[in-house]
Amino acid sequence: MSVESMAILILLGSFFVMVFLRFPIAYAVALASLFSLLYQGLPLTTIAQQMVKGISSFSLMAVPFFITMGVLMGSGGISEKLIALANACVGWMRGGMAMVNIVSSYFFGGISGSAAADTASLGSILIPMMVDQGYDDDFSTAVTITSSCEGLLVPPSHNMVIYATTAGGISVGSLFLAGYVPAAILAVSLMIGSYIISVKRNYPKGEKFSIINLIKQFAVSFWALAAVLIVVVGVVGGVFTATESAAIAVIYSLFVSVFIYKGLDWKGVWRVLEVCVDTLSIVLILIATSSIFGFVLTRLGVPKLASNAIIGLTDNPILLALLLNLILLILGCIMDMAPIILITTHILLPIATSIGIDPIQFGIMLVLNCGIGLLTPPVGSVLFIGSAVGKVSMERVVKATLPFYLCMVVTLLLITFIPAVSLWLPSLFR
Amino acid sequence: GCGTKPPAEPPAQGEAPAEQPEITLVYAEVNPLDTIVGQTDTAFKEKVEELSGGKIKIDIQASGVLGSENDVLDAMLGGGGTIDMSRISAFALTSYGGEKSKLLSIPYTFVNREHFWNFATSDLAPEFLLEPHENGSGVRGLFYGEEGFRHFFTVKPISKMEDLKGMKLRVSNDPVMNGMVQGLGASPTVVAFGELYSALQTGVVDGAEQPIANYKSNAFPEVAPNLILDGHTLGAIQVVITDEAWNKLTEEQQNILMEAGKYASEFNRKISEEAENKVLEQLKAEGVNVVEVEDITPWQEAVKGVIESATANNKELYKKIVDMK
Amino acid sequence: MPNIFNTIDRIKPAYDVAYKIVLFLCKLLLIVDILITTMAVAGRYISFIPDPAWSEEVVLTCMAYMAVLSAALAIRRNAHIRMTAFDRYLPKKMILVLDIISDFAVLALAVVMIVVGWKYAVLLGSRGSYVSMPGLSRFWMYFPVPLAGIAMVIFEIETLYNHIKGIFVKEEDK
Ligand code: NA
Ligand code: NA
Numbered sequence A: 001m002s003v004e005s006m007a008i009l010i011l012l013g014s015f016f017v018m019v020f021l022r023f024p025i026a027y028a029v030a031l032a033s034l035f036s037l038l039y040q041g042l043p044l045t046t047i048a049q050q051m052v053k054g055i056s057s058f059s060l061m062a063v064p065f066f067i068t069m070g071v072l073m074g075s076g077g078i079s080e081k082l083i084a085l086a087n088a089c090v091g092w093m094r095g096g097m098a099m100v101n102i103v104s105s106y107f108f109g110g111i112s113g114s115a116a117a118d119t120a121s122l123g124s125i126l127i128p129m130m131v132d133q134g135y136d137d138d139f140s141t142a143v144t145i146t147s148s149c150e151g152l153l154v155p156p157s158h159n160m161v162i163y164a165t166t167a168g169g170i171s172v173g174s175l176f177l178a179g180y181v182p183a184a185i186l187a188v189s190l191m192i193g194s195y196i197i198s199v200k201r202n203y204p205k206g207e208k209f210s211i212i213n214l215i216k217q218f219a220v221s222f223w224a225l226a227a228v229l230i231v232v233v234g235v236v237g238g239v240f241t242a243t244e245s246a247a248i249a250v251i252y253s254l255f256v257s258v259f260i261y262k263g264l265d266w267k268g269v270w271r272v273l274e275v276c277v278d279t280l281s282i283v284l285i286l287i288a289t290s291s292i293f294g295f296v297l298t299r300l301g302v303p304k305l306a307s308n309a310i311i312g313l314t315d316n317p318i319l320l321a322l323l324l325n326l327i328l329l330i331l332g333c334i335m336d337m338a339p340i341i342l343i344t345t346h347i348l349l350p351i352a353t354s355i356g357i358d359p360i361q362f363g364i365m366l367v368l369n370c371g372i373g374l375l376t377p378p379v380g381s382v383l384f385i386g387s388a389v390g391k392v393s394m395e396r397v398v399k400a401t402l403p404f405y406l407c408m409v410v411t412l413l414l415i416t417f418i419p420a421v422s423l424w425l426p427s428l429f430r
Numbered sequence B: 001g002c003g004t005k006p007p008a009e010p011p012a013q014g015e016a017p018a019e020q021p022e023i024t025l026v027y028a029e030v031n032p033l034d035t036i037v038g039q040t041d042t043a044f045k046e047k048v049e050e051l052s053g054g055k056i057k058i059d060i061q062a063s064g065v066l067g068s069e070n071d072v073l074d075a076m077l078g079g080g081g082t083i084d085m086s087r088i089s090a091f092a093l094t095s096y097g098g099e100k101s102k103l104l105s106i107p108y109t110f111v112n113r114e115h116f117w118n119f120a121t122s123d124l125a126p127e128f129l130l131e132p133h134e135n136g137s138g139v140r141g142l143f144y145g146e147e148g149f150r151h152f153f154t155v156k157p158i159s160k161m162e163d164l165k166g167m168k169l170r171v172s173n174d175p176v177m178n179g180m181v182q183g184l185g186a187s188p189t190v191v192a193f194g195e196l197y198s199a200l201q202t203g204v205v206d207g208a209e210q211p212i213a214n215y216k217s218n219a220f221p222e223v224a225p226n227l228i229l230d231g232h233t234l235g236a237i238q239v240v241i242t243d244e245a246w247n248k249l250t251e252e253q254q255n256i257l258m259e260a261g262k263y264a265s266e267f268n269r270k271i272s273e274e275a276e277n278k279v280l281e282q283l284k285a286e287g288v289n290v291v292e293v294e295d296i297t298p299w300q301e302a303v304k305g306v307i308e309s310a311t312a313n314n315k316e317l318y319k320k321i322v323d324m325k
Numbered sequence C: 001m002p003n004i005f006n007t008i009d010r011i012k013p014a015y016d017v018a019y020k021i022v023l024f025l026c027k028l029l030l031i032v033d034i035l036i037t038t039m040a041v042a043g044r045y046i047s048f049i050p051d052p053a054w055s056e057e058v059v060l061t062c063m064a065y066m067a068v069l070s071a072a073l074a075i076r077r078n079a080h081i082r083m084t085a086f087d088r089y090l091p092k093k094m095i096l097v098l099d100i101i102s103d104f105a106v107l108a109l110a111v112v113m114i115v116v117g118w119k120y121a122v123l124l125g126s127r128g129s130y131v132s133m134p135g136l137s138r139f140w141m142y143f144p145v146p147l148a149g150i151a152m153v154i155f156e157i158e159t160l161y162n163h164i165k166g167i168f169v170k171e172e173d174k
Helices: A003-020 A025-040 A045-055 A058-076 A078-090 A096-112 A115-132 A137-148 A158-167 A172-200 A211-220 A222-236 A242-260 A266-299 A302-309 A317-334 A337-354 A359-373 A381-390 A394-417 A419-428 B036-051 B069-078 B090-096 B099-104 B113-120 B124-129 B175-183 B193-202 B212-217 B243-248 B251-285 B297-302 B304-322 C002-009 C012-045 C055-076 C092-127 C144-173
Strands: B022-028 B056-061 B085-089 B139-154 B168-170 B187-189 B207-211 B226-242 B289-292
Touching: A003 A025, A003 A266, A025 A045, A025 A266, A025 C092, A045 A266, A045 B069, A045 C055, A045 C092, A045 C144, A058 A078, A058 A115, A058 A222, A058 A242, A058 A266, A058 A381, A058 B193, A058 C012, A058 C055, A078 A096, A078 A115, A078 A211, A078 A222, A078 A242, A096 A115, A096 A137, A096 A172, A096 A222, A096 A242, A115 A137, A115 A242, A115 A381, A137 A172, A137 A381, A137 A394, A158 A172, A158 A337, A158 A359, A158 B193, A172 A359, A172 A394, A172 A419, A211 A222, A222 A242, A242 A266, A242 B193, A242 C012, A266 A302, A266 A337, A266 A381, A266 C012, A266 C055, A302 A317, A302 A337, A317 A337, A317 A359, A317 A394, A337 A359, A359 A394, A359 A419, A381 A394, A394 A419, B036 B056, B036 B085, B036 B139, B036 B226, B036 B251, B056 B251, B069 B085, B069 B090, B069 B139, B069 C092, B085 B090, B090 B099, B090 B226, B099 B124, B099 B304, B113 B124, B113 B139, B113 B226, B113 B251, B124 B139, B124 B304, B139 B212, B139 B243, B139 B251, B175 B187, B175 B304, B193 B207, B207 B212, B207 B226, B212 B251, B226 B243, B226 B251, B251 B289, B297 B304, C002 C144, C012 C055, C012 C144, C055 C144, C092 C144
Parallel strands: B022 B056, B022 B085, B168 B187, B168 B207, B226 B289
Antiparallel strands: B085 B226, B139 B207, B139 B226
């Protein structure tokens, strides 16, 4: 066995053993990397460097800020008002709050472009709201994290920019347009999935729809809605970036909670910050240590090996298309999105085009595959954030997400085999 | 790393100079391989492998998979052989005590390509390349190249320097670049590179600056189709190797690297002007509003203060470079 | 046996204080991050508010400190995400043993982080600075790693002690 294969075996093998031995995943990831580095004779200082590098991403900053915003909204009375409003809108429908979650992710995706930020922001507001309304916490978290993947497809999407740049010669504008329909299909399939589950689990149904009540609730929740508005208008109008919008949203929620709804005093704010730190304490370290793991995997050429593995396996275009998805899904289980896109694009895109998949269509496939990877154990940042924000154990979230994985795979197959899903909208603007 | 590895197949009997084991050097590149710099990397790699008869392998990890230039330098300076070599912008060494390297990225220093190459082939160049080694940083430069002049591009149409006044321009966060933007009457704005496309689209920033090839490959013309060819800095690049990896090589192998470096440097010189002109033509054909700058003097005047304070420690050396035109 | 434990248990208030101090720091870092980011946005539109070039790097460094320090707190709260799916099939003793094994492993990792983290921070500190602040050593960028190691050791020792105490105290009870 070559040094590389042994190093890969040590990395992945020791990691899975430690996970099953109930090691905290954040530290199991770091230890597995440490063993592999030791075996390869590489310096352990890599651990220090990659941990810091892992946290030092400006777009990641949105996560702590949005979690803080959500917690402030929850304790300061803003969420309460939004619950009443949401109820007035969709309370008549079984599973209405799940629909709200899914639809808001579609729109919020148009702001943040990041599934992690989406789960952090909407999750920390909506999961407590849903639980409050009688939904199970694991279901609420599962709906939140899966629908956050819409944000990867709805423009703007940082990962699509990365793909376009890596692939070369692809218009980011067209790629952006290509994301709207697949994201909508994903949303619809998730809605169908959650409706079925809501009926099965007998989730609550509120009073009948009343336009007067709706108008009343709109008026009552003016200040709460303004929070949403500030973020949307601010980002779309180019006042600040998505990441910055998170900080602005914190300041605004603070202002409304303390001075307008008076749900919190300054002491209360200080106390509430503890909840934020508690949540962040679980999430950020995972992102930091996963970065070491990703670096070791990259340096060992694992994504390259995996991608090369499907070359020459078959000439059948359907099988090949399925294999493309499979390899990306497997990589997604253990790696973060950006490195997968950076490494596999050059290997897999030629295969995809050889069987008639358009580069734009492939970009959408790639992004959704990696998005599913963000929701899968053992390494999945969105899964971790969801689990921390929803305060539900990882296994329970994964179990509750099982039916939604199915919805996502159906969407993925539609994208893979029906080019028009991705290409129709951009073709209108050519 | 650059550890020695047994050859994949046992050598046939009779040959096999046992004292020259195969060596693999891990080489980091931030850009994809099809860019000017990526092609330069490949030229270097192929020459090294040719000259060494395949005994020295260069493992190029492109597209930034090993991290940004600063990440890569942090790994290289930390030692231990995680990354042995890298192609970086000379500018990146500024935050690692590269006082000399800094001079290469002072705004409006090089008047044209010739000027830069006069420097890159002068006696001064080796001294500059060895600066990090002499500083005790543990890396040394092998050769210089360039990825073309950096220019400003904006969302709104522009035709002259004055049009930049009051605009929010995204530049890297180092003090000299920030000073330059202020000197031009605009305000430097911090935006992460990954958010730049969206930031231009929504209008968080009014413009940014990149070499022409990067401007196109990052699809910025889609959202900021106005390019003013002020050429404030020349994107000087260099290939660095850790002292650790260097010292493991025999003198012969070191010579091979230097030889291949010379070749890659010339290759880079040949293709970068060609490639840049080609991209510029494409951009014009795509409808990008390309503005030529007839007289660069007012731009130079505008940022005089920044140039003076940034070169204060190395006045004579800087003058030498300026005089090479 | 319990006597020893009673003696050692007297150190618990010190741990409570340590926890509070670290928590205080984490909250402060979070606030600083939010304020700097807000200031950078405001500074773009309001001339007397600065929009400094260092905002991004400082915000990221603060986040790194918060990430690692708060992670050490999570050790004490036993809040880190781990796979607990098979817990109900395992005997209690077994889980306790597994906990102790993982605690020792994390302790070892913490020591590695202190040693290599310190070495790396000092080395890089002597060789580089922040990009936006040439005057500020890169040491501070990597110092969170050894610092995290120290905080992890502190809280891991307590956790480990509690687990071991769990074994003995239970046996005494029998
Ligand atoms: Na959601
Ligand atoms: Na995953």
